[in-house]
Amino acid sequence: MSAEHSTEKRILMAMRKTLGKIIRDLTPSDSAVQYPLSDDTVEDVKKCFDLIAARERELAQQAGLNVQDRPHFIDEERTTNIVSMQGLKKRAD
Structure with a gap:
């Protein structure tokens, strides 16, 4: 990720956190x-959050990150099973 994108990412994170704190x-x-x-101001804040999230997704995609990734806890049950390919033999047909 370039320095420009890194700075932009930090700005977006700061804006998101600050808006969240103001609302709280x-x-x-x-x-x-x-x-x-007012209801209009609340809608504007929601739009700001949407724009921030959209740009964060764009930056993640440009960096080659999977935007579907979510944090996982160590003790969280796995939803996938890893199967070792080592030791498998090619079948003769």
């Missing part, structure tokens, strides 16, 4: 309190 700080803990942002 503005979200009232008491349901009786009115939400301080």
Whole structure:
């Protein structure tokens, strides 16, 4: 990944984290309190998150990363089985 893409990736991560923190700080803990942002502003923030995610996917694809990869826990049950090809013999037909 080039230095330019690395910087862009860091900027996108910072923007995503900052937007998330702002939303968490503005979200009232008491349901009786009115939400301080208008519906239009909430939609704009959602669009920003969508744009950030789309660009992060583009950068990952350009870097040759599989964008379907998800983090896995060590103790998570595997959904695939690895079969060794070593020791298999070619069949004579």
